[in-house]
Amino acid sequence: MSRIYSVKDDTVENRLFLNRIVAAFIIIILLTSGLIVRLIYLQIVGHEHYSSLAKDNSIKIVPLVPTRGMIYDRHGKVLAENTPSYSLELIPEQISNMDDTLLRLQKLLNIPDEKIEQFQKLRKRQKRFVSTPLLFSMNVEELAKFAVARPYFPGVDIHTQLVRHYPYNDLAAHVIGYVGRINEAELKELPIAEYRGSTHIGKLGIESSYENELHGKTGYAEIETNVQARLLNTLNEVNPDPGANLYLTLDIDLQKTAYDALGTFNGAVVAIDIKTGGVLVFVSRPGFDPNPFVVGIANDAYQALQSSENQPLYNRALRGLYPPGSTIKPFIALAGLEYDAINPQQTLLCPGYYQIPGVSHRYRDWKKGGHGSVSLNRAITESCDVYFYRLAATLGIDHMHSFLQKFGFGEKSGIDLVGEKSGLLPSREWKRDQKNQAWYPGETLITGIGQGYHQVTPLQLARATATLANKGKVVTPFLVNKIVSPHDTRPGPEIHKDTIPLKQDNINTVIEGMINVVHSAHGTAKGINQDISYQIAGKTGTAQVLGIKQNAKYNENSIDFKFRDHALFISFAPADDPKIAVAVIVENGGHGGSVAAPIAGQVIKQFLQENHEN
Amino acid sequence: MKTETRREQFEPPSVLGNLLRKLHIDIPLFIGLFLTSLLSFVILYSAGGQDMDILMRQAGRIGLAFLLMTVLAHIDPYQFKRYSTLLFGFGIFLLLAVLIMGQIGKGAQRWLDLGFFRFQPSEMIKITTPMMIAWYLAEYPLPPKSKQLFIATIIIVIPTLLIAKQPDLGTALLVASSGGGVLFFAGLSWRFILGIITALASLTPIIWHFMRGYQRDRVLTLLNPEADPLGRGYHIIQSKIAIGSGGIYGKGWLGSTQSELDFLPESSTDFIFAVFAEEFGLFGCLGLLILYLLIIARCLFIATQAQDTYSRLLASSLAFTFFVYVFVNIGMVIGILPVVGVPLPLISYGGTSIVTLLAGFGILMSIHTHRKYGSR
Numbered sequence: 001m002s003r004i005y006s007v008k009d010d011t012v013e014n015r016l017f018l019n020r021i022v023a024a025f026i027i028i029i030l031l032t033s034g035l036i037v038r039l040i041y042l043q044i045v046g047h048e049h050y051s052s053l054a055k056d057n058s059i060k061i062v063p064l065v066p067t068r069g070m071i072y073d074r075h076g077k078v079l080a081e082n083t084p085s086y087s088l089e090l091i092p093e094q095i096s097n098m099d100d101t102l103l104r105l106q107k108l109l110n111i112p113d114e115k116i117e118q119f120q121k122l123r124k125r126q127k128r129f130v131s132t133p134l135l136f137s138m139n140v141e142e143l144a145k146f147a148v149a150r151p152y153f154p155g156v157d158i159h160t161q162l163v164r165h166y167p168y169n170d171l172a173a174h175v176i177g178y179v180g181r182i183n184e185a186e187l188k189e190l191p192i193a194e195y196r197g198s199t200h201i202g203k204l205g206i207e208s209s210y211e212n213e214l215h216g217k218t219g220y221a222e223i224e225t226n227v228q229a230r231l232l233n234t235l236n237e238v239n240p241d242p243g244a245n246l247y248l249t250l251d252i253d254l255q256k257t258a259y260d261a262l263g264t265f266n267g268a269v270v271a272i273d274i275k276t277g278g279v280l281v282f283v284s285r286p287g288f289d290p291n292p293f294v295v296g297i298a299n300d301a302y303q304a305l306q307s308s309e310n311q312p313l314y315n316r317a318l319r320g321l322y323p324p325g326s327t328i329k330p331f332i333a334l335a336g337l338e339y340d341a342i343n344p345q346q347t348l349l350c351p352g353y354y355q356i357p358g359v360s361h362r363y364r365d366w367k368k369g370g371h372g373s374v375s376l377n378r379a380i381t382e383s384c385d386v387y388f389y390r391l392a393a394t395l396g397i398d399h400m401h402s403f404l405q406k407f408g409f410g411e412k413s414g415i416d417l418v419g420e421k422s423g424l425l426p427s428r429e430w431k432r433d434q435k436n437q438a439w440y441p442g443e444t445l446i447t448g449i450g451q452g453y454h455q456v457t458p459l460q461l462a463r464a465t466a467t468l469a470n471k472g473k474v475v476t477p478f479l480v481n482k483i484v485s486p487h488d489t490r491p492g493p494e495i496h497k498d499t500i501p502l503k504q505d506n507i508n509t510v511i512e513g514m515i516n517v518v519h520s521a522h523g524t525a526k527g528i529n530q531d532i533s534y535q536i537a538g539k540t541g542t543a544q545v546l547g548i549k550q551n552a553k554y555n556e557n558s559i560d561f562k563f564r565d566h567a568l569f570i571s572f573a574p575a576d577d578p579k580i581a582v583a584v585i586v587e588n589g590g591h592g593g594s595v596a597a598p599i600a601g602q603v604i605k606q607f608l609q610e611n612h613e614n
Numbered sequence: 615m616k617t618e619t620r621r622e623q624f625e626p627p628s629v630l631g632n633l634l635r636k637l638h639i640d641i642p643l644f645i646g647l648f649l650t651s652l653l654s655f656v657i658l659y660s661a662g663g664q665d666m667d668i669l670m671r672q673a674g675r676i677g678l679a680f681l682l683m684t685v686l687a688h689i690d691p692y693q694f695k696r697y698s699t700l701l702f703g704f705g706i707f708l709l710l711a712v713l714i715m716g717q718i719g720k721g722a723q724r725w726l727d728l729g730f731f732r733f734q735p736s737e738m739i740k741i742t743t744p745m746m747i748a749w750y751l752a753e754y755p756l757p758p759k760s761k762q763l764f765i766a767t768i769i770i771v772i773p774t775l776l777i778a779k780q781p782d783l784g785t786a787l788l789v790a791s792s793g794g795g796v797l798f799f800a801g802l803s804w805r806f807i808l809g810i811i812t813a814l815a816s817l818t819p820i821i822w823h824f825m826r827g828y829q830r831d832r833v834l835t836l837l838n839p840e841a842d843p844l845g846r847g848y849h850i851i852q853s854k855i856a857i858g859s860g861g862i863y864g865k866g867w868l869g870s871t872q873s874e875l876d877f878l879p880e881s882s883t884d885f886i887f888a889v890f891a892e893e894f895g896l897f898g899c900l901g902l903l904i905l906y907l908l909i910i911a912r913c914l915f916i917a918t919q920a921q922d923t924y925s926r927l928l929a930s931s932l933a934f935t936f937f938v939y940v941f942v943n944i945g946m947v948i949g950i951l952p953v954v955g956v957p958l959p960l961i962s963y964g965g966t967s968i969v970t971l972l973a974g975f976g977i978l979m980s981i982h983t984h985r986k987y988g989s990r
Contacts (some may be wrong), residue, residue, distance in 0.1 A: 025911070
């Protein structure tokens with residue numbers, strides 16, 4: 001039976017198909033008629049209405065760009081502002097003899113030829129009635145000269161716009177960031193309505209991470225213009241909502257102290273207000289001047305920044321990865337106490353090296369000949385490597401990894417800046433996954449003194465120090481304290497509070513060792529204990545840039561500067577009631593005690609002095 | 615494979631006519647397409663700010679498209695039928711490749727970068743989907759039974775969803791209608807069609823739920839463009855002003871003030887009809903619509919003359935899809951349909967759509983010029 005059904009019946013199919021073609025044509029005609037009806041409605045019935053909107057006087061909806069919010073430091077000093085800038089613009093349509101006008105302008109204002117060329121290029125891409133800039137950021141003299149001669153230049157005019165300005169130049173560019181022209185890729189991602197009319201957007205730092213708050217809400221005006229696009233009348237206006245002002249936790253004076261203290265070295269300083277987590281100092285040196293980026297940095301200037309050996313564009317405090325060196329020791333010591341791996345009273349003999357039983361390799365102490373008999377306190381004070389090799393061997397990498405993780409090592413701190421690096425806290429699993437290798441006992445030892453795979457950012461180091469000073473209450477760093485818009489005042493980012501369960505006795509034992517680093521006669525940072533009425537708890541560190549061979553000697557003077565060790569220092573003060581935590585990394589600085597610690601000392605001193613007066 | 619039995623009733627005895635016939639070009643259709651392309655240059659010159667570069671690039675694309683059309687017109691329709699499944703499968707494979715690469719990279723991904731040029735697989739799908747459905751349905755007696763309908767629906771839904779996921783709503787719509795067109799011409803019962811329309815209407819809340827934010831915005835904007843004049847409503851308000859101010863006779867060529875003053879966004883691409891309507895008025899619009907209708911009528915005529923089920927299903931569906939292009943684009947520009955990215959066929963600047971469109975016409979010409987015997 002089914003065979004009969006599956007035989008095609010040509011006549012039936014043909015008729016069916018022709019019917020469908022006719023039906024389709026009727027549907028097409030009907031739908032087209034729908035379009036025509038609508039066109040008649042628009043072009044005949046609505047013609048008068050739409051003509052009044054478009055004919056001689058056109059109604060144009062123009063965006064009203066909101067003023068970008070300002071950025072202040074914790075004392076209300078201006079870090080980012082909007083200053084007026086004047087540009088000379090020409091409307092080609094209104095200029096009868098362009099070449100003559102340009103020639104006369106060139107003579108009047110000493111305009112270099114390349115600017116004229118640039119203008120000519122720009123002009124070709126734009127319509128003839130569009131005002132096209134010839135000169136940007138004119139100075140007072142140029143303004144005055146043109147103002148006098150203006151009647152002789154029909155179609156040429158001075159335009160004013162607000163330009164972002166960063167008064168502290170290179171001091172805090174890595175924190176504040178900068179705004180730059182919106183590029184094509186950003187244009188695709190941005191909400192069209194909000195950015196219609198905006199030319200700039202935050203590219204880096206706070207300017208970028210708080211773009212939404214700083215930008216404000218775009219308003220619009222319906223304006224009547226004539227054919228020359230000249231404004232005749234404003235019909236309706238919805239005002240823009242200016243961007244919110246940001247008040248940072250940053251102290252720009254303290255930032256300057258830290259920046260200057262680094263001197264000619266490259267490096268980073270991060271200081272955190274322990275009570276709140278607010279970041280007081282966030283220095284990455286060398287900095288760079290963000291102002292040229294606002295108007296569009298010249299290509300060769302940008303290339304120079306890019307290719308500079310000192311990498312000024314690189315945010316060391318946020319993204320720099322360094323081995324923690326001996327600054328890890330207080331945390332390892334605390335791990336030893338918490339896991340009952342050591343007794344703080346017990347001493348051990350340091351002969352200047354440590355050997356894994358049955359292995360000939362000697363893990364050396366920084367002090368040739370050793371420290372003699374050392375307790376935990378002395379091991380921290382004098383930074384005895386042998387003590388920590390042994391402690392690391394007892395603890396094992398798994399315990400060290402899980403303990404250090406609680407202090408935020410190996411993960412982003414969550415600070416309100418984009419681009420933070422998470423560093424690297426090594427573990428057995430990490431090595432298996434990344435290197436496809438087993439974990440070796442020797443690697444446990446060097447992890448115990450902060451060498452090997454472990455990498456931290458200066459921000460992480462400061463955060464871990466603050467958490468230690470805060471007795472295990474985790475400190476989460478942030479930069480924006482207050483967001484003040486015309487409508488309301490909001491606090492900065494929401495801070496999630498966490499506490500590491502720790503025995504207070506153990507913390508106090510470690511802190512005692514750290515106080516001795518600064519205040520005892522053998523301390524590695526005893527140089528900074530002069531003229532202060534409070535106690536600083538600290539720990540020095542030295543991070544190797546170059547691997548030293550088993551029998552070779554490290555001689556600071558004989559090696560190239562760029563291979564000299566990095567100097568590190570972590571600290572907090574006052575030791576009995578910690579208020580500020582500071583981490584310092586001085587690239588190729590040599591010794592933590594002599595180079596990095598004084599920088600922290602200055603920052604602490606200035607901060608505590610100011611905050612006592614209040 | 616020589617086919618010497620063409621039966622054009624009004625064969626122009628010119629050299630050009632002979633050449634075109636040798637090339638398997640259908641002359642009436644060719645004239646329609648050629649006129650529309652010429653019109654494209656006229657409007658683009660005005661809408662693009664009298665920029666010769668734009669015209670040259672468009673000329674390059676149109677040249678390439680006409681070349682492809684000629685090549686396809688030369689191929690026997692039997693070959694299209696034979697490779698339908700293969701081409702369809704290949705297209706789906708490319709779509710998946712694009713989708714996976716898009717997930718590896720970030721954001722929307724529609725292009726396959728082949729180094730020397732970028733290729734948009736969804737364009738190819740616009741032709742291979744009706745080919746596949748026509749191939750499948752041609753095997754069975756028409757009208758199709760529910761089992762065949764079910765399978766055909768799946769064949770349509772797969773590429774449609776893949777493209778909608780890119781997300782490219784306009785192309786997804788065109789693919790769905792090209793496949794749906796085949797079903798319609800295959801004799802899908804009216805009751806079934808009404809059922810689908812009712813089902814879609816009742817599914818609206820669910821579709822709404824699955825729409826992306828910007829897609830919802832577009833629908834809302836259509837209902838009330840004045841609510842967001844700077845953002846979503848901007849296109850529609852400005853294009854209505856342009857069209858309405860054109861009136862009956864228009865402002866004349868190059869007389870468009872709205873595109874000149876940059877009020878009209880995308881005046882060379884999806885919204886080019888607004889410039890046309892402003893400059894040439896209602897009469898111009900009617901003329902353009904008639905030109906389109908003539909092309910469509912010729913295509914439908916070709917479909918009625920086709921000799922096998924596959925050819926006529928494919929031909930009629932291609933004609934129908936061409937109409938959907940016109941209707942959706944103009945509908946969106948005059949503010950009766952939501953804004954989806956569908957260009958005005960043969961006239962909008964850029965896009966690979968012009969190549970795909972002319973490829974479709976190439977297939978239509980192939981069907982018409984390779985007929986083995988006269989019409990019955």
